[in-house]
Amino acid sequence: MRHLFILNTREFRLDLRDQNIEQLKREPLDVLIVGAGINGAVSAAALAAKGIKVAVIDRGDFAGETSSQSSNLAWGGIKYLENHEYGLVNELCQSRNHLMASYPSTVKEIRFLTTIAKGFRFPAPAVYAGTVLYWMFGRFVTRRPNYLCSSEIKQLEPIINVDNVQGGFEYSDCYLHDNDARFVFNFARRAMRHGGMAANYVESLGATWRDGLWHVQLRDVMSGAEFGVTAKVLINACGPYVDRHNQLVGQQTKHRHLFSKGIHLIVDRLTPSHKVLAFFASDGRLFFIMPMGPKTCIGTTDVQVSSPETSVTDEDRDFVLDNVNRLLSLDKPLTKADIISERCGVRPLASAGQTKINDWTEISRKHAIDINAEQQHMSIFGGKLTDCINVGNEVCEIVGELGIALNHNHQRWYGEPSEFERSRFMNQARAMNLDSLLPKESRQPSPEPLSQRFWRRYGSNAMSLLERIVEDPSCGELLIENAAYLRCEIELAAQTEMIVTLDDFLRRRSKIALVVDRETLLASKGLLQACEILFGDQAQAKLDEYMALVQ
Numbered sequence: 001m002r003h004l005f006i007l008n009t010r011e012f013r014l015d016l017r018d019q020n021i022e023q024l025k026r027e028p029l030d031v032l033i034v035g036a037g038i039n040g041a042v043s044a045a046a047l048a049a050k051g052i053k054v055a056v057i058d059r060g061d062f063a064g065e066t067s068s069q070s071s072n073l074a075w076g077g078i079k080y081l082e083n084h085e086y087g088l089v090n091e092l093c094q095s096r097n098h099l100m101a102s103y104p105s106t107v108k109e110i111r112f113l114t115t116i117a118k119g120f121r122f123p124a125p126a127v128y129a130g131t132v133l134y135w136m137f138g139r140f141v142t143r144r145p146n147y148l149c150s151s152e153i154k155q156l157e158p159i160i161n162v163d164n165v166q167g168g169f170e171y172s173d174c175y176l177h178d179n180d181a182r183f184v185f186n187f188a189r190r191a192m193r194h195g196g197m198a199a200n201y202v203e204s205l206g207a208t209w210r211d212g213l214w215h216v217q218l219r220d221v222m223s224g225a226e227f228g229v230t231a232k233v234l235i236n237a238c239g240p241y242v243d244r245h246n247q248l249v250g251q252q253t254k255h256r257h258l259f260s261k262g263i264h265l266i267v268d269r270l271t272p273s274h275k276v277l278a279f280f281a282s283d284g285r286l287f288f289i290m291p292m293g294p295k296t297c298i299g300t301t302d303v304q305v306s307s308p309e310t311s312v313t314d315e316d317r318d319f320v321l322d323n324v325n326r327l328l329s330l331d332k333p334l335t336k337a338d339i340i341s342e343r344c345g346v347r348p349l350a351s352a353g354q355t356k357i358n359d360w361t362e363i364s365r366k367h368a369i370d371i372n373a374e375q376q377h378m379s380i381f382g383g384k385l386t387d388c389i390n391v392g393n394e395v396c397e398i399v400g401e402l403g404i405a406l407n408h409n410h411q412r413w414y415g416e417p418s419e420f421e422r423s424r425f426m427n428q429a430r431a432m433n434l435d436s437l438l439p440k441e442s443r444q445p446s447p448e449p450l451s452q453r454f455w456r457r458y459g460s461n462a463m464s465l466l467e468r469i470v471e472d473p474s475c476g477e478l479l480i481e482n483a484a485y486l487r488c489e490i491e492l493a494a495q496t497e498m499i500v501t502l503d504d505f506l507r508r509r510s511k512i513a514l515v516v517d518r519e520t521l522l523a524s525k526g527l528l529q530a531c532e533i534l535f536g537d538q539a540q541a542k543l544d545e546y547m548a549l550v551q
């Protein structure tokens with residue numbers, strides 16, 4: 001019986017991507033979005049909800065590039081206060097607040113404990129005054145900041161080395177509880193729910209503007225098959241590859257991208273407290289030690305690079321490790337051997353023709369949308385996860401101005417399901433004592449109740465997980481140790497999350513590959529079972545493909 005279910009889920013999964021591609025081939029589009037990072041995914045969700053016939057494609061996985069390499073923060077950009085970008089901070093704080101209110105179980109407030117070293121470019125009380133200003137920009141919706149002397153810091157967080165600290169403070173911002181990539185995928189899923197199309201592993205090879213339509217040549221990366229589609233409007237949301245795609249389709253733009261590389265290292269949990277420890281690193285820039293599930297994520301760097309193709313170098317690792325070892329009093333200094341996993345990406349920064357940059361960090365982190373109204377084309381530059389609702393709304397406005405009717409202009413396109421739906425789910429979860437399943441599955445210090453996790457990850461779909469566990473209690477088993485993913489969740493992912501490679505599941509729909517060390521993960525007996533659920537008779541081949549990728 002279970003075997004049958006597994007086969008069915010696999011067929012359904014294949015159908016979902018294939019169905020989207022088939023539909024793409026058949027139907028002329030109002031809007032085609034190239035690139036399914038945060039900017040492309042929110043644009044698709046917003047346009048689909050407003051009744052536009054829209055498709056979003058990506059040559060890799062959803063959020064396969066920059067949008068899976070961020071610091072996972074929805075933040076108001078406190079560091080931009082130093083560059084006097086008050087307008088940007090004001091906007092980002094509002095965007096953060098809006099996200100927090102719209103996604104109460106995903107975008108969560110977290111305290112930042114920040115220390116200021118002796119001899120820093122500003123005295124600690126002046127920096128603290130900045131946090132009060134920041135709190136005001138945030139309309140006081142978070143907890144208020146508080147000043148701390150070094151003995152209070154030591155008491156709150158004994159791991160911090162206060163030898164060279166003049167003072168510090170706590171203030172609040174937000175983080176994405178699951179991960180950035182899952183947050184992005186949920187927008188692509190939302191676009192599909194509203195009748196939009198979405199497909200990963202479909203590349204745009206280029207396009208021509210003829211007879212008032214874009215004729216776009218696409219390639220299914222998995223099969224190699226090429227096909228054409230037409231769209232009234234073409235949106236370039238290729239992130240760091242926006243300029244390259246514009247060259248392919250002959251677009252000249254006011255803005256261009258500059259690239260700033262950032263890396264993070266994930267190590268075993270350094271402190272039990274659920275706070276972000278923030279410091280100014282040796283290069284004078286903000287540096288974070290953040291909780292990431294059962295592990296700790298450290299970073300980031302901010303270094304100008306000339307191309308989006310980058311990787312973590314030994315120099316990057318040394319920079320991060322040296323700073324952690326200097327800023328914390330650890331029993332044993334962290335070394336490269338302690339690194340469980342790494343993240344690396346480039347921030348695509350919108351530059352309006354600056355050629356001479358005195359201070360790299362002075363480049364504004366604002367997004368910009370360049371429009372070619374004559375050829376119904378737009379290019380999205382820059383942007384942040386935090387800013388995503390604004391980008392979605394702006395894109396809709398521009399598409400409307402380009403003459404495409406938004407039939408359901410007032411339809412809401414983002415946010416969690418209603419409180420009514422949430423209570424219905426929570427009542428059902430309580431009735432079946434769902435949270436008592438948890439001790440089986442985790443050795444985490446303070447595991448989150450399963451009901452909360454299911455709701456946050458699956459929203460309206462969470463109810464089907466309860467039904468599945470009632471039907472077959474073995475679906476409540478944990479397959480991969482410490483992975484915080486039950487069998488029924490993997491089944492649901494197989495059905496609804498367009499997982500094409502094992503990396504899609506382990507690295508982007510979940511954060512398993514970031515928080516479970518590689519040896520444990522690869523040795524886990526449940527990994528092959530997970531592949532069987534995800535890929536059916538291709539399980540071994542997909543596992544081998546993953547092994548080759550990570551070894």
Ligand SMILES: Cc1cc2nc3c(=O)[nH]c(=O)nc-3n(C[C@H](O)[C@H](O)[C@H](O)COP(=O)(O)OP(=O)(O)OC[C@H]3O[C@@H](n4cnc5c(N)ncnc54)[C@H](O)[C@@H]3O)c2cc1C
Pocket residue numbers: 034035036037038039040057058059060061062063064065066067068069070071072073074075202203204205237238239240241245260261262263300301344345346347348382383384385386387
């Ligand atoms: C180290 C780091 C930390 C960050 N921290 C934060 C943070 O904490 N909070 C925050 O709000 N922001 C943060 N950011 C910024 C944020 O992550 C990025 O601005 C955002 O993810 C960019 O999204 P995007 O959609 O423009 O690009 P991407 O996510 O890169 O998406 C572009 C997509 O286009 C696809 N593509 C390219 N060419 C083609 C083609 N020819 N055909 C089809 N598809 C194509 C790519 O495969 C890619 O998936 C951080 C960035 C970095 C690098």
